[in-house]
Amino acid sequence: MAVPGQKKESLTPSELHFIATSEYVVEIVPNFSMGQIRLLSGIWGPFTPPGKARVPLWLALDLKRRKRCSIVAPEWMSVDHLQERLKDETTHGEYADLPFRYLEISKAIIGVAGEDVDNAALIRSLLMDIRQARQTKSRQGVVKMNDAGMAMTGISQLEINELRPFFVQSFGVMRRLGGAHVAAPMSQSTQIPSQFTLDEDGWDVSGV
Amino acid sequence: MTIDFDSYYSIDSIIADNQKVPSEFLTNVPGQGWLQGGLENDIKEGAKIDLPYWLSSTLALSEYDFLNLSIPPAFSTRVTNALIASPSFVKLANLNHFWYSFGIRISDLLEDNLKLQQSLRLAFTNRLIDIFDLGQYEGSVDDKGFETDFKAGMDELEKQLFHICAASAAQHKRL
Numbered sequence: 001m002a003v004p005g006q007k008k009e010s011l012t013p014s015e016l017h018f019i020a021t022s023e024y025v026v027e028i029v030p031n032f033s034m035g036q037i038r039l040l041s042g043i044w045g046p047f048t049p050p051g052k053a054r055v056p057l058w059l060a061l062d063l064k065r066r067k068r069c070s071i072v073a074p075e076w077m078s079v080d081h082l083q084e085r086l087k088d089e090t091t092h093g094e095y096a097d098l099p100f101r102y103l104e105i106s107k108a109i110i111g112v113a114g115e116d117v118d119n120a121a122l123i124r125s126l127l128m129d130i131r132q133a134r135q136t137k138s139r140q141g142v143v144k145m146n147d148a149g150m151a152m153t154g155i156s157q158l159e160i161n162e163l164r165p166f167f168v169q170s171f172g173v174m175r176r177l178g179g180a181h182v183a184a185p186m187s188q189s190t191q192i193p194s195q196f197t198l199d200e201d202g203w204d205v206s207g208v
Numbered sequence: 209m210t211i212d213f214d215s216y217y218s219i220d221s222i223i224a225d226n227q228k229v230p231s232e233f234l235t236n237v238p239g240q241g242w243l244q245g246g247l248e249n250d251i252k253e254g255a256k257i258d259l260p261y262w263l264s265s266t267l268a269l270s271e272y273d274f275l276n277l278s279i280p281p282a283f284s285t286r287v288t289n290a291l292i293a294s295p296s297f298v299k300l301a302n303l304n305h306f307w308y309s310f311g312i313r314i315s316d317l318l319e320d321n322l323k324l325q326q327s328l329r330l331a332f333t334n335r336l337i338d339i340f341d342l343g344q345y346e347g348s349v350d351d352k353g354f355e356t357d358f359k360a361g362m363d364e365l366e367k368q369l370f371h372i373c374a375a376s377a378a379q380h381k382r383l
Contacts, residue, residue, distance in 0.1 A: 006375065013380055135344075142340045145333065162380040166343065166373040169211050170336060173365065176213050176312065177329045 009165040013104075016158055020104035021058040027072040028053055028060045057108060064113045071113040074099075077106055079119050082126040089133040095154030096130070103131065103158045131159075138163055147174040211368055213309050220364055224309035228258035231268070232276040261313055268317065279324070280304070283311055288327040295334035299361030307363040308332065335366065343370045347377025 006012070011019075022041070029052055036045040044055045052072060055063075063069040075081060076099060088096040099105065106127055114120040138159060141152055145167075152160070212218040237251040244257050251257070259267075259275075267274040281287075282303035290298050300307040311328045315321040338358050346352060362370060 006379070009372070010376070139337070139340065139344075143337050145336060158380065162376050165376050166340065166369065169369055169372055173211055173308070173332060173369075174329075177308070177332055178325060 009168070010161050013158065013161070016101070016161060017104050017108065020101040021061060021108055022056060024057040024101065024105050025054050026057050026060045026074060026109070028055055028063065028069040029072060030063070030069045032068055057105065061108060061112045070116045071109060073109060073117045074105070076102070077109065077117065077123060079122055079126065082123060082130065086126060086130050086133065089130055095134055095137060095152070097154060098130070098156065101157045103127070103156060134159060145170060145174070147171060211365060213312055220306060221309060224306040224313060225262045226260045227280070227304060227306060227310045229261050229264040229280055229314070230256065230278045231259045231264045232256050232278070234273045234276060261310070265313070265317055277317065279314065280310070282307060283314060283324055283327070288323070291327055291331050295331055296338045296358055298331070299357070300331070300363040300366070301361050305364050308365045339366055339370050340373055343373025344377045346370070346374040348381055
């Protein structure tokens with residue numbers, strides 16, 4: 001199939017952005033009144049200002065662009081919470097506990113509704129610090145890589161997507177190079193059984 | 209793009225099949241003297257010729273004793289020792305541009321291939337982090353033309369991994 005090489009390896013960041021905005025649900029404060037609306041993802045609303053409503057992120061972003069609502073940033077995007085996570089990240093060996101798609105979600109919200117987020121600039125720099133700390137951990141994963149497998153508990157979608165092509169190919173090479181205990185196969189023909197049956201002299205006798 | 213050692217259509221594996229293996233003939237072969245590159249018509253018993261892997265492996269594994277193979281210089285003990293001492297400083301590309309693919313082929317021919325396999329594995333696992341770092345760096349900077357000693361010494365397989373890593377890093381830089 002004529003798919004570009006990079007799309008075969010993993011998803012693109014924009015595809016991840018799309019998935020995150022379809023999946024994630026945020027709270028908004030609408031500035032219009034409307035009853036419930038029925039979408040493929042479910043029934044959302046009603047919209048009664050100044051009450052809050054829960055909607056999918058893509059809808060929230062769209063309403064925000066039309067200046068029809070303000071987005072309430074999720075709790076984990078607060079300065080306090082992120083500072084704590086950054087502390088976890090630098091003191092513990094594991095990835096800190098953050099939403100699976102935290103990078104995509106936070107970027108979308110800050111990018112479109114930066115004015116609704118308190119301390120947006122500080123949050124952005126905290127997120128960058130967290131990401132850098134996590135990248136250091138991913139690098140440790142490469143150092144410890146072997147052909148048996150590896151655990152990267154808590155790694156996020158975007159990070160795993162970035163590492164995937166390199167890791168998959170490296171695992172492939174490692175498996176072929178084999179452990180010291182694994183005897184290498186003599187040739188590839190021993191792995192794939194031939195559809196023909198050959199006699200000692202190499203003649204095809206499957207039809208006989 | 210997938211890294212492939214033995215696929216029929218893989219250009220890299222075809223080139224790896226053509227790397228030269230030092231071989232010693234155990235019989236006289238009339239009419240094939242051109243393999244030596246000289247003017248002689250016949251190959252004499254005891255002649256030492258570098259033959260491509262696809263030819264030497266077939267002859268060596270056949271039921272007649274045509275050839276004695278020796279391990280190519282790129283996989284000598286000296287190289288293994290250098291790899292143990294400092295994996296990142298060995299220039300694999302200077303030894304052989306298809307060092308890993310060729311090494312696997314040689315190790316498949318050997319009965320006692322433990323040492324060779326270990327040095328292939330040792331080289332790969334220890335150089336991987338350098339490839340990763342270099343790829344991440346290349347993905348994040350605008351100037352792609354920089355040269356380092358390690359970059360110049362990567363074999364073809366490592367270069368492929370490097371490009372995969374750099375492309376992915378560049379793609380995910382923004383988010």
